[in-house]
Amino acid sequence: MSKILIINDNQKWSEYLMNELTMRGYILSMANSSYEGIKQLHSFTFDLVIVKCGMTDMPTKELIKEIKVYSPEIIIIVLLDSYDAVVVTELNSLGVYDVLSRPINLERLLFVIKKGIELHSILISHRKFLLSIEEQNASLQKQNTFLSKRVEELTKNLTRLYENLRTTYMRTIKALAQAIDMRDHYTHKHSENVAHYAVKIAEAMNLSAHDIEIIRGACELHDIGKIGIYDEILSKEKPLTEKEKEEIKLHSLKGAQILEPLNFLEEIILLVRQHHENYDGTGYPDRHKGEEIPLGARIIRVADAYDAMTSARAYRKIPLSKEEAIEEIKRNSGTQFDPKVVEVFLKIVDKI
Ligand SMILES: [Fe+2]
Numbered sequence: 001m002s003k004i005l006i007i008n009d010n011q012k013w014s015e016y017l018m019n020e021l022t023m024r025g026y027i028l029s030m031a032n033s034s035y036e037g038i039k040q041l042h043s044f045t046f047d048l049v050i051v052k053c054g055m056t057d058m059p060t061k062e063l064i065k066e067i068k069v070y071s072p073e074i075i076i077i078v079l080l081d082s083y084d085a086v087v088v089t090e091l092n093s094l095g096v097y098d099v100l101s102r103p104i105n106l107e108r109l110l111f112v113i114k115k116g117i118e119l120h121s122i123l124i125s126h127r128k129f130l131l132s133i134e135e136q137n138a139s140l141q142k143q144n145t146f147l148s149k150r151v152e153e154l155t156k157n158l159t160r161l162y163e164n165l166r167t168t169y170m171r172t173i174k175a176l177a178q179a180i181d182m183r184d185h186y187t188h189k190h191s192e193n194v195a196h197y198a199v200k201i202a203e204a205m206n207l208s209a210h211d212i213e214i215i216r217g218a219c220e221l222h223d224i225g226k227i228g229i230y231d232e233i234l235s236k237e238k239p240l241t242e243k244e245k246e247e248i249k250l251h252s253l254k255g256a257q258i259l260e261p262l263n264f265l266e267e268i269i270l271l272v273r274q275h276h277e278n279y280d281g282t283g284y285p286d287r288h289k290g291e292e293i294p295l296g297a298r299i300i301r302v303a304d305a306y307d308a309m310t311s312a313r314a315y316r317k318i319p320l321s322k323e324e325a326i327e328e329i330k331r332n333s334g335t336q337f338d339p340k341v342v343e344v345f346l347k348i349v350d351k352i
């Protein structure tokens, strides 16, 4: 049942309309002033309002605006005493559905009311539809936020697990590398010393923190391939045969192969593989030269040689003095060693 409010200060006219509309099944309410009409709009819901233009208590335009504030979808029909094109245009621009002027044709008014109420029902359905879309949107957004948080948490957990796994792997491998150093008391702490020297050189060359960490990791593992070389060869006091020398040379390649399944060590593995490459291309295993050899491997090459020369070895019980080792490194700059790395090494060697 559609509800209509008539705001009209002409009692006779209102009663006439009320009778006609009630007979046709509409539920009617009457207000004999603009203020009374607004009061009723506060308290009840209407589908349509019929307003008489020109009531004395409030300008009709203000009344229309008030009605629109309280009930944006309500259908407003205005009745004019006499036709005025300017007023009709103004009222239409305020959102009035239709304007009829006296003498009012009842059939025309009934038709306008019927169409207005149909439009009202469409507007209400549309608003409900929009509201339900908004609600669904809000609920989807809530779910989205929840899922994003969950994904974030899971990613954090996975990252933590991955880091733990990585740390465990690294500890195991480092323990293995230390065990290799310990096999021969002459090479005790070798990897640690090489890491210390190489990091000092890398810092003096202004390498990034990431690159320095890769170099440190590679130093700690650089001789891990010696795990596959017989103790008799590693700790032999007499000069090595050519065959034994070739056997030892395999350690950098074997080291890279041992670490290969650990793909998160990719950058470290390359340095382990190439730590015996010479700057002039005479090293092993790949015989790379110059800039073909990663900078980290060129740094380790110098640090490794310096520690080997200044430490006692099975085949050379008395190590070289610091000065002798420095001279040897200078002599081989440009052949075994990268001259740029040697230059930096010479600047910092007194501090290490
Ligand atoms: Fe080595």
Ligand SMILES: [Fe+2]
Pocket: 190, 194, 222, 223, 304
């Ligand atoms: Fe070494």
